[in-house]
Amino acid sequence: MLADYLPSLFEGTLITLSVAGASLTIAAALGLLGAAAKLSRSRALRTAANLYTTVIRGVPDLVLMLLIFYGGQVALNWAAQRLGHEDYIDINPFVAGVATIGFIFGAYLTETFRGALMAIPPGQREAGLAFGMSPARVLIRITLPQMIRLALPGFTNNWLVLVKSTAIVSVIGLSDMMQRAGFAAGATQQPFTFYLAAAGLYLAITTVSLLALNALNRRYSAGVRWAHA
Amino acid sequence: MNWDAIQSGLPGYLDGAWLTLQLLGASLSIGLIAALPLALLRASANPWARQPVWAFTYVIRGTPMLVQLFLIYYGLAQFSAVRESALWPWLSEAWFCAVLAFGLNTCAYTVEIFAGCITATPRGEIEAARALGLSRAQLHRRILLPSALRRALPAYSNEVIMMLHGTSLASIVTLLDLTGAAREVNSRFYAPFEAFLTAAVFYLALTFLLVGLFHLAERRFLTHLRPRMT
Numbered sequence: 001m002l003a004d005y006l007p008s009l010f011e012g013t014l015i016t017l018s019v020a021g022a023s024l025t026i027a028a029a030l031g032l033l034g035a036a037a038k039l040s041r042s043r044a045l046r047t048a049a050n051l052y053t054t055v056i057r058g059v060p061d062l063v064l065m066l067l068i069f070y071g072g073q074v075a076l077n078w079a080a081q082r083l084g085h086e087d088y089i090d091i092n093p094f095v096a097g098v099a100t101i102g103f104i105f106g107a108y109l110t111e112t113f114r115g116a117l118m119a120i121p122p123g124q125r126e127a128g129l130a131f132g133m134s135p136a137r138v139l140i141r142i143t144l145p146q147m148i149r150l151a152l153p154g155f156t157n158n159w160l161v162l163v164k165s166t167a168i169v170s171v172i173g174l175s176d177m178m179q180r181a182g183f184a185a186g187a188t189q190q191p192f193t194f195y196l197a198a199a200g201l202y203l204a205i206t207t208v209s210l211l212a213l214n215a216l217n218r219r220y221s222a223g224v225r226w227a228h229a
Numbered sequence: 230m231n232w233d234a235i236q237s238g239l240p241g242y243l244d245g246a247w248l249t250l251q252l253l254g255a256s257l258s259i260g261l262i263a264a265l266p267l268a269l270l271r272a273s274a275n276p277w278a279r280q281p282v283w284a285f286t287y288v289i290r291g292t293p294m295l296v297q298l299f300l301i302y303y304g305l306a307q308f309s310a311v312r313e314s315a316l317w318p319w320l321s322e323a324w325f326c327a328v329l330a331f332g333l334n335t336c337a338y339t340v341e342i343f344a345g346c347i348t349a350t351p352r353g354e355i356e357a358a359r360a361l362g363l364s365r366a367q368l369h370r371r372i373l374l375p376s377a378l379r380r381a382l383p384a385y386s387n388e389v390i391m392m393l394h395g396t397s398l399a400s401i402v403t404l405l406d407l408t409g410a411a412r413e414v415n416s417r418f419y420a421p422f423e424a425f426l427t428a429a430v431f432y433l434a435l436t437f438l439l440v441g442l443f444h445l446a447e448r449r450f451l452t453h454l455r456p457r458m459t
Contacts, residue, residue, distance in 0.1 A: 058436040059429040060394035062401075063408055067429065070421030160291075167293035171401060178295065185303065192304035199292045199300065206291040 002193055005184035009194075012180035013201050019094065019166045019176065023101035024159065030106025035113035049110065056107035061165050064104055069096040069172045097169035105162045112154035116147045149220040156213040160206050167202075177201060231420045235427050238414035245410030246431055252327060252396045252406060257389065259332030260339050267336070268343035269369070282340060289337035294395055297334055302326040302402050327399045335392050342384045346377040379450045386443035390436055397432075407431050 037049035056064070073091045080089055120143060128138040170178035181198040185191035271282040289297070305311045305320055319325045350373060358372045400409035411428035415421050 055429075055433065057390075058433040060397035060408065060432060062397040063411065063425055063428050063432060066408075066412065066415070067421065067425035070415060071425065074419075074421055164293040167295040168398075170295075178293075178299075182299075190307055192300060192307040195296055195300045195304050199288075199296045202293055202296060203288060203291045 001188050001190060002197060005180070005188070005194065006197075008180050008184065009177065009197060009201065012175060012177035013205075015094075015175060016163075016166050016177045017205070019097055019101065019169055019174070020163050022098040023105060023162060023166070026098065026102025027105035027109050027158075027162070030102065031109025031113050034106060034110030035117055038110065038114050039117060053107040053110050056104055061101070061104055062168050062171065065097065065100040065168060065172060068100045068103070069093065072096060072099075093169065093172045093174040096172060097166070097174050101162060101165055101169075104165070105158060108158045108161070109155070112151050112158055113147065115154065116150035117143070119150045120146050145220075149217075149224070152213065152217045152220060156210070156217070159209060159213070163205055163209065164202065231418060231423050234414055234418035234420040234423045238410065238417075238424070238427070241405070241410040241413060242407065242427060242431060245405055245407040245428075246435070248399075248404065248409075249393070249396050249406040249435070252324075252331065252399055252404075253389075253393055255328045256331035256335055256396070257392060259328065260335035260392075263332070263336045264339035264343055265374075267340045268347060271340055271344035272347040286337040286340050289334055290341070294330065294334045295398055295401070298327060298330040298398055298402060301330045323399070323402045323404050327396075327402060327404060331392065331395060331399075334395070335388060338388050338391075339385065342381050342388060343377065345384075346381040347373060349380070350377055380454070382443065382447050382450060386440065386447075389439055389443070393435060393439060394432070 034049050034052060037045040038053075040046060069091060073089075076089055076091060124142055124146075125138055128142045129135070133141065166176065167178050170176050170182070173179075177198050181194040185194040188194070267282050267285075270278045271286070273279050301320070302323060311317065311320060314320075354372055354376060355368065358368045363371065396406060397408040399406045400412055403409075405413065407428050411424045414427070415424035418424070
């Protein structure tokens with residue numbers, strides 16, 4: 001029974017992974033922008049970034065996703081009609097899902113990146129500038145490599161939560177792992193078997209991510225001497 | 230903005246907010262009560278006590294809460310032994326399944342938070358207790374748990390906020406919580422902005438309320454750890 005539906009379940013796994021990967025790209029970009037805005041001298045930028053992280057982290061993922069999926073549909077069609085477009089436009093659930101999850105986790109990554117940037121002693125940047133490095137070179141040689149090391153633990157956590165959050169894209173009709181499992185469960189009357197299989201696949205993704213990111217963390221922390229209590 | 234849709238949906242939102250708080254309260258209570266003994270086992274030096282608890286929290290924390298909810302709500306019906314058991318009237322109820330799934334989930338995260346704080350207890354506190362001749366039970370009751378649970382407050386408040394947001398999954402299994410109320414308003418009026426923005430405002434208000442309460446609790450219980458004014 002399970003074997004008949006495994007190919008479909010694996011296809012769903014690929015969709016889940018692509019949603020997670022695409023969302024992470026958007027989230028990382030927004031996170032860098034957000035962290036830069038929070039640490040900038042402009043009061044307007046700081047306020048905007050604070051509003052972004054506060055509101056996003058105060059509202060459930062599911063509500064934001066339904067808002068962007070259904071609300072985006074209405075807004076898009078209203079705008080299209082204004083521009084003289086006649087046909088009804090459907091929002092692709094993949095696009096809506098990736099946009100929402102990317103937008104949400106951009107707020108969490110903003111905090112992770114901001115914390116990492118703040119943990120780099122300002123003297124290092126100043127020393128770089130005093131040596132005659134350009135600000136861009138200081139960023140590439142001094143700030144970014146250390147920021148990766150300092151942000152990795154928080155980033156690992158954000159990524160694991162993100163992967164698990166993708167399960168809700170099935171609610172807006174995306175044919176991910178959850179929806180495939182639900183379909184197979186309905187067809188075979190064996191819901192426990194198929195949801196357990198989905199759980200196993202999620203656990204496999206999180207375990208592999210954890211091992212890979214921990215290895216990366218060891219690599220980036222090679223130069224750090226840990227204090228042993 | 231279609232204010233009429235929001236206004237006519239308002240009683241639904243208030244009922245929904247009440248159900249959200251009930252789900253949150255019930256699942257947090259279950260999670261908290263189960264997490265205390267499990268955290269002590271998780272922090273134990275004996276691997277036979279520690280590792281089964283670690284496996285439990287690892288599996289729960291490594292899978293989405295939606296899968297856990299579906300396994301309980303849809304999955305358990307697969308077994309005729311469950312369908313014929315005395316528990317079936319409960320297990321076929323969406324409310325009970327949601328509380329069970331959420332409780333199990335928050336329990337796993339709470340165990341990790343508590344166990345982390347227990348193992349991080351300063352050695353000096355334990356040595357002082359031993360030097361004063363406290364028994365093992367007294368050491369746990371008077372020193373270890375009060376000290377660790379206080380230090381767990383900031384991390385636990387994050388967990389509570391995550392659970393508040395997690396309860397929105399209840400709307401997927403037909404419950405009319407805050408998110409469920411918003412989905413109903415959306416399908417009745419086809420007004421997604423009004424429906425979901427109103428729910429978002431309710432969630433934000435609840436989030437701020439909980440954050441405020443935890444700040445007060447931290448002021449009360451963590452005064453000894455606050456940075457000193459110099």
